[in-house]
Amino acid sequence: MKEWQKILLIIAVFGGFYYLxxxxxxxTNAFFEALALTKWYAREHVILCLIPAFFIAGxxxxxxxxxxxLKYFGARASKVLSYGVxxxxxxxxxxxxxxxxxxxxxxxxxxxxxxxxxxxxxxxxAINVLxxxxxxRILGWELGLARAIGAVLFSIIIGLFMHLVFLKEERKxxxxxxxxxxxxxxxxxLYKTIPYFFSMIAILVFANWGKxxxxxxxxxxxxxxxxxxxxxxxxxGLIFMLAKWFRKGELMDWTQQTWVLALQILPLLLxxxxxxxxxxxxxxxEGIIPSHFVTSLVGxxxxxxxxxxxxxxxxxxxxxxxxxxxxQGLIGSGMGKGPALALLLxxxxxSLPSMLVIxxxxxxxxxxVFISLVVVIATITGMTFGAIVE
Numbered sequence: 001m002k003e004w005q006k007i008l009l010i011i012a013v014f015g016g017f018y019y020l021x022x023x024x025x026x027x028t029n030a031f032f033e034a035l036a037l038t039k040w041y042a043r044e045h046v047i048l049c050l051i052p053a054f055f056i057a058g059x060x061x062x063x064x065x066x067x068x069x070l071k072y073f074g075a076r077a078s079k080v081l082s083y084g085v086x087x088x089x090x091x092x093x094x095x096x097x098x099x100x101x102x103x104x105x106x107x108x109x110x111x112x113x114x115x116x117x118x119x120x121x122x123x124x125x126a127i128n129v130l131x132x133x134x135x136x137r138i139l140g141w142e143l144g145l146a147r148a149i150g151a152v153l154f155s156i157i158i159g160l161f162m163h164l165v166f167l168k169e170e171r172k173x174x175x176x177x178x179x180x181x182x183x184x185x186x187x188x189x190l191y192k193t194i195p196y197f198f199s200m201i202a203i204l205v206f207a208n209w210g211k212x213x214x215x216x217x218x219x220x221x222x223x224x225x226x227x228x229x230x231x232x233x234x235x236x237g238l239i240f241m242l243a244k245w246f247r248k249g250e251l252m253d254w255t256q257q258t259w260v261l262a263l264q265i266l267p268l269l270l271x272x273x274x275x276x277x278x279x280x281x282x283x284x285x286e287g288i289i290p291s292h293f294v295t296s297l298v299g300x301x302x303x304x305x306x307x308x309x310x311x312x313x314x315x316x317x318x319x320x321x322x323x324x325x326x327x328q329g330l331i332g333s334g335m336g337k338g339p340a341l342a343l344l345l346x347x348x349x350x351s352l353p354s355m356l357v358i359x360x361x362x363x364x365x366x367x368x369v370f371i372s373l374v375v376v377i378a379t380i381t382g383m384t385f386g387a388i389v390e
Contacts, residue, residue: 033281033287034274034277035277036277038273041317054262054265055254055258057105058257058258060106061257061261073086073111083119086119086123086159087152100124100354101269101357103124107120114159114169114170115162118159118162118163118370119159122155123151126349139331139340143344146385151349154374154377154381166366195237196238199235199238209223209227264357268357268360269356272353272356275352276316295334296334298312299336299339303383306339306342306380309346309378310345310374310382314346314351315351315355316352323344323348327343327344336390337386337389338384338385338390339382340382341382341385342381342383345378345381346378350371
């Protein structure tokens with residue numbers, strides 16, 4: 001950094017503190033909301049969501065061969081297979097936009113093509129079966145069906161667009177691929193690898209199983225009532241497999257890769273959550289941007305209303321399933337059905353914290369294109385849906 005840049009930085013920091021509006025109630029409340037949201041995130045998502053996701057991503061880096069990733073998600077893989085599998089990943093992983101990040105980075109670093117990796121990144125949080133069912137039950141079957149169809153299609157469309165836009169870079173990135181997949185052997189047999197990964201995914205899913213809305217019986221309620229027993233069962237199985245099937249050196253490599261991913265992702269995520277809390281607050285609480293201001297801008301089905309809903313959804317952080325009660329309140333305050341769908345398609349798949357991590361993984365240019373595609377497609381779909389139902 002040059003001397004004049006240092007001087008400008010010092011002046012800017014001094015000016016910021018000099019004019020800090022701590023006497024303004026809205027500012028101090030927004031600052032409190034930033035801390036409150038970060039506290040809530042640390043309590044509700046780091047231990048049960050992110051830590052299991054980090055271990056799964058670390059396991060991908062260590063125990064899944066690069067040839068296997070390239071076989072199913074690489075540049076030479078069948079497009080139908082790679083995009084098809086990536087587009088329905090959310091039916092298994094009930095995760096939010098931040099929890100999917102370690103898994104995305106794991107397969108991308110192992111050689112997955114940009115298109116399938118982006119499809120996986122979008123679909124993971126967007127195609128959550130529980131969230132879609134909850135959307136249909138609370139917000140109406142039209143929104144639930146539109147969300148399900150839109151999320152699957154858009155994950156593929158956005159992945160293909162990213163592949164085509166950066167085709168030259170992707171060809172250069174995969175130019176050294178020279179694997180004979182037919183002769184590839186996995187480091188351990190599938191009868192060990194599959195239950196090992198399945199147990200970790202099951203722990204992630206069941207430990208975060210949400211309480212069914214308005215139910216006291218049925219399969220969803222049964223799973224919720226016994227989720228800790230189910231989680232304990234899979235955790236016990238995982239410990240058994242680690243003790244019987246893995247060497248000490250392998251376990252050390254696994255934990256090291258998990259730690260590396262955590263160091264890369266956690267600081268950016270927590271910084272992004274702080275910013276999201278400051279600007280938009282928590283559910284039912286005000287940030288520096290008043291909620292009534294947002295509501296007044298998303299009424300009707302205009303281009304601006306859908307675009308604004310997409311932008312707000314893309315930057316706001318949604319924990320898994322929380323987007324439904326948020327939209328329920330906004331629709332009750334006058335939000336149109338089109339902007340509601342636009343927010344549903346842009347919100348769960350993106351957030352300010354996730355943007356920071358995605359930028360670190362694939363660069364500013366690719367991240368900007370990805371965000372733009374999500375916002376534009378969500379806006380167009382919201383307008384189309386609004387015109388049909390209203």
